Amino acid sequence: MEAIGSLTGGVAHDFNNVLQVINGNLQMLAADAGGHPATLRRLSAATDAVKRGAKLAAHLLAFARRQPLSPTVLNPRRLLRGMSEMLHRALGETVRVDTVLSDDLWNVQVDRNQLENALLNLAINARDAMQADGTLTVRAANRVLDAAFCRGKPELSPGEYVVFSVTDTGAGMPPEILQRVFEPFFTTKPDGHGTGLGLSMVFGFVRQSGGHTLIDSEVGRGTTVSLFFPRCCEAETSEAVDETAAPSGGGETILVVEDDADVRLTAVEMLAQLGYKVLTASSGDAAIEFIDSDVPIDLLFTDVVMPGKVKSVELAQRAAARSPAVPTLFTSGYTRDEIVHHGKLDAGITLLSKPYRRDDLARKVRGVLRAGAATPAGGCLPVSVADGQIAACVPPAVYDPGREPRQESQHVAAEAAPRSHSPLDAPRSPGTPARVLLVEDDADSREAFSDLLNALGLDCTAVASAEEALPLVPAQHFDILFTDLTLPGMSGDSLARAMLRQQPGIRVLLVSGYGKSAQIGDAIPGARLLGKPLDIAELRRELADWIDHTEEAS
Structure with missing residues (x-):
């Protein structure tokens, strides 16, 4: 096992x-x-x-x-009455369902969903055994087991139990079949009509719940499967009402x-x-x-x-x-x-x-x-693109906190400085989108940012490191560098300085998990620092010149 x-x-x-x-x-x-x-x-x-x-x-x-169980204290009478409609719907009109419940049934502590699944599975097996025509009897009764009954059943101890049983009027099973019914993948059904995991699932669930399963069958007399669960003396757990609509x-x-x-x-x-x-x-x-x-x-x-x-x-x-x-x-x-x-x-x-x-x-x-009485924070909105919207809401923050920036001596310069315009900031030719070099080592973040930048009408080239980015700089002109501050090799701020030496007019946007309080070394003239979670409206403002020109051209 x-x-x-x-x-x-x-x-x-x-x-x-x-x-x-x-x-x-x-x-x-x-x-x-x-x-x-x-x-x-x-x-x-x-x-x-x-x-x-x-x-x-x-x-x-x-x-x-090995399944995770969430046991609650259940009233068997209420449970079975709640299952009545589901059983009739699953078994069809040709199967008669009788429910026999003892008075003053004790409570049990068990996972409600798993118990309902187990009983439903047994009922469907019984329907198949009766070839969809017969009587199915579902019982729940209190039983006090003595040492004689428990002898030879090491999983059972003498004591008080609630027994759920499902009885059919089907053909029954011979001994050689009966001794194998709980084996996984064993089934007597034709190919494609069963996995052979139904009864083995019931067996495992009941055993994991501290109970025991017995099966009694005789050819021509039908089959009874009984599930024994220890009595629980606690009060029934009140049910939480599920919401009809998924909350936003x-x-x-x-x-x-x-x-x-x-x-x-x-x-x-x-x-x-x-x-x-x-x-x-x-x-x-x-x-x-x-x-x-x-x-x-x-x-x-x-x-x-x-x-x-x-x-x-x-x-x-x-x-x-x-x-x-x-x-x-x-x-x-x-x-x-x-x-x-x-x-x-x-x-x-x-x-x-x-x-x-x-x-x-x-x-x-x-x-x-x-x-947890959590305090609400900001929001997540679709990003407007020209006259439409991106189909799915773009996450305002997707990043790995294991890549936080180094704590060094000086804040990014020009955080509050006015934007400087170089000849490269001039309006672009119609139909020519601004070229962005995106550098982000987290694959999911890189994909999300790339989709966003492309949706904004920009031509985005995405790489995972500064070492991948630098060989592209001599061969291609980029209008914008959009880079995470902390990268696995060369840092984002060092990459920005290297790129500015080769393409002085490039617009530098640095992104950091520490937000606008992130610190780097020497100042980078004209650089802007954006915090994670990324504010979409702020990004649009930073890229307004390029986006506006692209939208005008389109």
């Missing part, structure tokens, strides 16, 4: 990351698709395929007892920590589209520097399993120690043991499992922000 758990956990983690990228982009495409029926139909089909993939990964984790952000700043670049970019775009400012880090080591800085953060949104020395739980603890405290929303396709112990999420933990939908993300983020 340990080997299967490690294998399925690793597969689920990587598989769910892939599904998250696909699902996130599908959600954003759907938001931009308008009312085009064919496009929406194709997006819906692709989304359904993602759901099937996610369910497969969840079943593997459930069998291996109010401009709060969210730090996204995710080591997978594609997943990180998808999360950034979804959050920006929802109206949040977004900062990114590719590891806990990079994010901790940002957590320890004075830059405002309203929410930490972090993957659970990450490389590096600083793990997600430590990161969340450091965020909570800030003043004001920063709440954390965890996300993962597989949590290992960082936030799950004894099969349950640790107290106070909020987890959004991958792959998640845009609306799920919106609700979870809003809920955690409300719970």
Whole structure:
């Protein structure tokens, strides 16, 4: 079981990351698709395929007892009554459903969603066994188990239990089939009609929840599957009412920590589209520097399993120690043991499992922000381009806080100085866009900035370092240098000085995570310093001459 758990956990983690990228982009495409029926139909089909993939990964984790559970105290009578309509809809009109509930049922502590899924799975299996014609009986009863009943069942201890059972009037199973029903991928259904993970998922979930599963079947007499859960003496957990519409952000700043670049970019775009400012880090080591800085953060949104020395739980603890405290929303396709112990999420933990939908993300983020009483900050707006808009909201901040600028002696000169105009600032020929050299080592930030500059009508050449940029300078004329201040080799300010020696009329825009308080060495005449999160309106003002000329030409 340990080997299967490690294998399925690793597969689920990587598989769910892939599904998250696909699902996130599908959600954003759907938001931009308008009312085009064919496009929406194709997006819906692709989304359904993602759901099937996610369910497969969840079943593997459930069998291996590695899925993160969020147990609450449930009233079995209320649970089964709430499932009545869903069961009838899933089983069809030809299957009669009888529900038998004992009086004064005890409460159980279990993950509601997983228990509902398990009972629904058993009901669908029963429907198939009856060939969609028969009687399905769902029971819930209190039972006190003695030592004699528990003998030979090491997972069961004598005591008080609530037993959920699903009984069908189907053909039943012979002993050789019965002894294999909980094996993963074992199925008696024809090819293409079952994965063989349904009963193994139920088995793993119940065992992880501290319960036990028994199955009784006889050829010609039908089958009964019973799920035993220990009695819980606590009061029923009140249910939170889910919002009908996905809530939008109010401009709060969210730090996204995710080591997978594609997943990180998808999360950034979804959050920006929802109206949040977004900062990114590719590891806990990079994010901790940002957590320890004075830059405002309203929410930490972090993957659970990450490389590096600083793990997600430590990161969340450091965020909570800030003043004001920063709440954390965890996300993962597989949590290992960082936030799950004894099969349950640790107290106070909020987890959004991958792959998640845009609306799920919106609700979870809003809920955690409300719970943490976060202070709203700025906003995130679409960028106007001539007479239209960029389809998706451009994140006002996408950067890795592990690349903060060096603290040196002097502020950038001319921060408040008037702009100087050289011959290169003169109006350009019609139809010729200004050329921008963008230097940014973070791939996601580089892509976001490049898309923005191109959308503004500029001709953008994007590279990852000063060392890549310098060979381009003698061969090409650039009107604007747009560079991060801190780069892996030569710094952005050193690059600017080198470029000014070769192209004296170039416009220099430096960008820093420390904002306008960033310090560099010697002054750079005419340079302007922009802070991250990037203010789109300010960028437009800095590039107004070039943008206006481009728009006039078009």
